[in-house]
Amino acid sequence: MLSMKLLKTIISLLLFTQTLFSIEELPKAFEYSKVVDKLNATVSSNVTLIDHLGNNVEFSQFLGEKPLLLNFAYYSCPRLCHFLISGMLDSLLKLNQSDIEKIRIVTISFDHRDTQVSMNLFRDKYYQRLVDRFGEVVDWTFLRGGDVSLKKISGSVGFNYYFNPKSQQYSHPSVLTFLSPEGVVTRYVNGIVFDPLDLRLSILESAKNKVLSTVDSLLLFCYNYDPDENSYVVHAMKLMRIAGAVTVLTLFLLIIFLNKRKN
Numbered sequence: 001m002l003s004m005k006l007l008k009t010i011i012s013l014l015l016f017t018q019t020l021f022s023i024e025e026l027p028k029a030f031e032y033s034k035v036v037d038k039l040n041a042t043v044s045s046n047v048t049l050i051d052h053l054g055n056n057v058e059f060s061q062f063l064g065e066k067p068l069l070l071n072f073a074y075y076s077c078p079r080l081c082h083f084l085i086s087g088m089l090d091s092l093l094k095l096n097q098s099d100i101e102k103i104r105i106v107t108i109s110f111d112h113r114d115t116q117v118s119m120n121l122f123r124d125k126y127y128q129r130l131v132d133r134f135g136e137v138v139d140w141t142f143l144r145g146g147d148v149s150l151k152k153i154s155g156s157v158g159f160n161y162y163f164n165p166k167s168q169q170y171s172h173p174s175v176l177t178f179l180s181p182e183g184v185v186t187r188y189v190n191g192i193v194f195d196p197l198d199l200r201l202s203i204l205e206s207a208k209n210k211v212l213s214t215v216d217s218l219l220l221f222c223y224n225y226d227p228d229e230n231s232y233v234v235h236a237m238k239l240m241r242i243a244g245a246v247t248v249l250t251l252f253l254l255i256i257f258l259n260k261r262k263n
Helices: 004-021 026-032 080-092 097-101 116-137 147-156 196-206 214-222 236-262
Strands: 048-051 056-058 068-072 104-108 140-144 162-164 169-171 175-179 185-190 223-226 231-234
Touching (some): 068 080, 068 196, 080 196, 097 116, 097 196, 104 147, 116 140, 175 196, 185 196
Parallel strands (some): 068 104, 104 140
Antiparallel strands (some): 048 056, 048 140, 068 175, 162 169
């Protein structure tokens, strides 16, 4: 069975070969199907969508309590959307239950042609795996909607896609978008293979206005997001400051101990 990293390489090669043989179509696809950086922008929440039970729901109801891990995937997608959700799920399964409790996951189809049947078939492939691992703490909602609503909410967070009338399929980016509980875009993580640490730190960063444990606060302090690496990296200076503080504290305690022993 092909590994996710190998699949990612294959996808990159396919995209490259398409640029050689689809000169007329791909410029439009590449121009429109991309993420426009909207960090610190607020998601359009006054949008009505449909959940897996067929209920109309306002997107605003998903805000206010927890950070959101927002992802877009159309449910009849033949390849890339499945790679995205599989990669996200594989990474989430490696997190702790306390991490999953902190996050609300929302998957939205950007294809207005999707139906209840296609949505639930897609949902059934992934949702239960996360529930089997973490139980009732899982908060993962799948949504679909009309074309106007979908363009409004996706555009507000910088997610753009292109419909190819010839293939009847969509060209689109593969990205996880993290929102604060208030709906503010805090981080994009691109790709189809995700480091669990990147997801954990993105969750913590999205919730940093909330009360964090000492360990979580130290993690955020020590790591900075590097957009070139599309990952969190250790901030050397911050780590040196912590090491220096620990050294000074250790020496201080040692001096006190030796003085007491001498007396």
